[in-house]
Amino acid sequence: IACLEAISVGIVPVIANSPLSATRQFALDERSLFEPNNAKDLSAKIDWWLENKLERERMQNEYAKSALNYTLENSVIQIEKVYEEAIKDFKNNPNLFKTLS
Known part of the structure; x- marks a missing residue:
């Protein structure tokens, strides 16, 4: 539910790509998924979104639109x-x- 709340207001999520969680289904982009138990991958994904403002803004709109399905x-x-x-x-x-x- 937290992920849906975030994307509904246009936040680009960074989600664990875990087979134990259904949350990964909300990822619209591979750059929004990190390998579980991998702090370096998580920090790299967060840094990427912070450093790429134009792409982040574009995906904010995409995520907000996708939340309407839920x-x-x-x-x-x-x-x-x-x-x-x-x-x-x-x-x-x-x-x-x-x-x-």
Whole structure:
């Protein structure tokens, strides 16, 4: 959630590229990802964004736009689609759900 809050106001994130975290899905650029447990890589990514103002400003706009995909309204629409699909699947194949109980 912290990453979404940051990008929603146009902050370019620096995110751990860890398979243990879903946060990396928000990275729009490889320069926003650092290798976990690698302080040198993290500091290099931070320094790069600080030293490249024009690219940082361009990506601030891109990140702010991408955050619109995760608004509460869009999230509700997406979860409604998931529920509608589950209901349709149940109606078309109720036996499928017997294996879940």
